[in-house]
Every structure is written in structure tokens, then in C-alpha cells.
Amino acid sequence: MLATPGRLPPAAQDARWAYETKQDGQRTVVYLPGDGTLRLRARSGEDITAAYPELQPLGGELGRLPAVLDGEVLALDDHGRADFQLLQSRMGLAHAPARAARMAARVPVHLVLFDVLHLEQPLLTVRYADRRARLEALALDGPYWSTPGAVVGHGAEALRATREHGLEGVVCKRLDSVYEPGVRSRAWIKIRNMRAEDVLVGGWLPGKGRLTGLPGAVLVGQRSADGRLRYVGGVGTGWSGPERAELAALLRAAATDTCPFDPVPPVRDAHWVLPRLVGEVSYSTRTRAGLLRQPSWLRLRPDLAPEESAADLPENLP
Known part of the structure; x- marks a missing residue:
């Protein structure tokens, strides 16, 4: 599911939306079959698992519970901010695992998780607010992955905070929205700080x-x-x-x-x-x-x- 460029929702509708930090990285869907392994797929459908070997331990974090998660792979600078130029040195290495392992030691990535699409059963038709609660209950926070919080309401304050901290922007997500694979939806609105x-x-x-x-x-x-x-x-x-x-x-x-x-x-x-x-x-x-x-x-x-x-x-x- 993709976000549509736009503006903050009207103030009267603010409480109907959640606000997440917009990340500058490589979008990926994370498949956890429940056998200790993990598979990563990019927006193109390409299997990019081997490009990020440091994320492999995430495969065992949920035990035998199968899940499909949505997130973004980032490379962080010295200030903890996403640096896409750094990430480019890690992208494209899915077919060069030895080089990917060497680069992982030099430029480790961090996976931020922001949605859950399957958890024992499909969740695509479940409201965003409920999917988000299910995701946060998984408590997936580790050395190379995390589940950053989302703020309900207070959109103007959230956007201002990203500007003050030099972040890329926000993604506004309607609380009652379902997950629409492959669709650039008005239920998700992205605002980039320029x-x-x-x-x-x-x-x-x-x-x-x-x-x-x-x-x-x-x-x-x-x-x-x-x-x-x-x-x-x-x-x-x-x-x-x-x-x-x-x-x-x-x-x-x-x-x-x-x-x-x-x-x-x-x-x-x-x-x-x-x-x-x-x-x-x-x-x-x-x-x-x-x-x-x-x-x-x-x-x-x-x-x-x-x-x-x-x-x-x-x-x-x-």
C-alpha cells in the first residue's frame, strides 16, 4: 500500500488520523513463516533477503507464530537519522552474499516496522488502528529492528517535530482504513519536508x-x-x-x-x-x-x- 502526496487532514478530522515519521529507505515486506527464517521482498517483488544478513535473527523473534509485516530498511547516520546515500551502498547486494556480509559490518541497517498484514490469519481488511495495536503488541524491538510509535491526532505538532529534528516528514494514516496492496491510497497521505x-x-x-x-x-x-x-x-x-x-x-x-x-x-x-x-x-x-x-x-x-x-x-x- 502506497501513500499519496498531500497535506495534513483538516483540523476537524485530526483525531481520525494517526501520524508516523516518514522514512527515507527501502520499503520491504517481511515474511516470517514461523520456522526461524525470514524473507524480505522489495516493492518490485525482488527477494532482497541476502542483502541484509543482520536482519536474519528477526526470523526467530515470534517463535512459531507466522506473520507478514510491512516496514522500511534504513541506514542511519551518526545522528540516528536515515541516510539514503549510506543505504545505497547496501542495496543491490542480494546476489552477492559475501559482499553483503562485509558491508553489514561496515554499514549496518535498521528495519522499522509499521504494519502487520498477516498474523496467523490475513489482516488486510482489518482497520489500521487495530492492525497497529496488533503490531505493537508483538514488541518487536531488537538490535537491528524496531517498531516506532504512531501519534493519534496532533498532526500539525507531529509535522513540526519532524522539521525541527531534520527528518523527512510524516505519513498520515486514517484510523479506519484497510490495507490495499499495490494501491496509492488517499487513506495514507505523505508529507515531505522540503x-x-x-x-x-x-x-x-x-x-x-x-x-x-x-x-x-x-x-x-x-x-x-x-x-x-x-x-x-x-x-x-x-x-x-x-x-x-x-x-x-x-x-x-x-x-x-x-x-x-x-x-x-x-x-x-x-x-x-x-x-x-x-x-x-x-x-x-x-x-x-x-x-x-x-x-x-x-x-x-x-x-x-x-x-x-x-x-x-x-x-x-x-
Whole structure:
């Protein structure tokens, strides 16, 4: 069951919803047949059990009680927050068990459990509130797995808390909802905390198909402490048709043969421009190298000159 992007439920309906922390990891269904083993399947249906050997002991936690659980595999940073870039070093190792075992010692994962789909009998048609109570009664908390709590009501406070703690957001789940496998349901609503910052445009990539002749994406950067323009990513969404056409004209006027980024990013087919256009973008978080994740264009900032914009890299990034 998948969540639909949206907003917090109306205040008058707040008490009808539960709020869970949105996790940034690999969604997985956990099969516990009751014989001490476990099987993990990704959203694609792929068997990913061998990729995460540290989760194998979970297979014996419920004894002979068969269960099917829903959760997310995370890799945690030094502050205990999910770091998808860390997790990527663990993904894709289902067919390389020896390497998976070595990586488990270096980058252990943590499985958070948030639903139960089967417990001796199917629970798909049981209300979320009752499924959640059954899950919590299992008390599945171990060295590499846990069952984080859900808050009923107080959605605005829950969302604000995730922002204050640098977490990805919340998932709102209607208390009376059933579990709908494979459905992106309005009974689950996901809200991602997005940040916004100013950037300098240093290049662009040609669009394809209906965007032929227009920029498909702009290449953006921010100033480091030593004054260099550091590449922070490509932005390919957020424009209307007229806005993209206006941007195309501005980019053509600023064309140059010299890449303004230092170092030059490994981007093929790039067209460089003088870094004099300031834009504002939204994004979810940064990679360890300082790149913006899930960036989207918000607006041009003609009110800001390049030398006076707030386009500076955080000091703790390379």
C-alpha cells in the first residue's frame, strides 16, 4: 500500500488520523513463516533477503507464530537519522552474499516496522488502528529492528517535530482504513519536508521530445567558502511552458564556452552559461557530497545579484 502526496487532514478530522515519521529507505515486506527464517521482498517483488544478513535473527523473534509485516530498511547516520546515500551502498547486494556480509559490518541497517498484514490469519481488511495495536503488541524491538510509535491526532505538532529534528516528514494514516496492496491510497497521505535555497545557474541540458529546443534541466551551484562555484545538481522540474521558454532565452544570452563550476561536474552534453542568473529551488536533503536531492525549481530571483545572493554552501560540506 502506497501513500499519496498531500497535506495534513483538516483540523476537524485530526483525531481520525494517526501520524508516523516518514522514512527515507527501502520499503520491504517481511515474511516470517514461523520456522526461524525470514524473507524480505522489495516493492518490485525482488527477494532482497541476502542483502541484509543482520536482519536474519528477526526470523526467530515470534517463535512459531507466522506473520507478514510491512516496514522500511534504513541506514542511519551518526545522528540516528536515515541516510539514503549510506543505504545505497547496501542495496543491490542480494546476489552477492559475501559482499553483503562485509558491508553489514561496515554499514549496518535498521528495519522499522509499521504494519502487520498477516498474523496467523490475513489482516488486510482489518482497520489500521487495530492492525497497529496488533503490531505493537508483538514488541518487536531488537538490535537491528524496531517498531516506532504512531501519534493519534496532533498532526500539525507531529509535522513540526519532524522539521525541527531534520527528518523527512510524516505519513498520515486514517484510523479506519484497510490495507490495499499495490494501491496509492488517499487513506495514507505523505508529507515531505522540503527546504528552499538560492542557487546560481551555471549551465543547462537540452530537452528531448516535446522539450526539444528548450532546456530540459538547469545545472546549478553555490559558492563555497573560498569563493568557488561548486556544482550542487541538476534541476529539471518546476516550470510552466512559458517559464521554460523565458528561461531558454536568458540562458542563450548568457552562453559561454567555459564551465563556471570548480571542479567541472561529470555531466554529458552540458551547455555552460555565465553564472549571473539567481534562482530559488526546493529540495528534500543533501547528499554527503553536497548535491541536492529531489530538487525542483521555484522561481527566478531577479531581485538578487549573483554576488549578493545567499547562494553559499554550508560550511560542513566539501
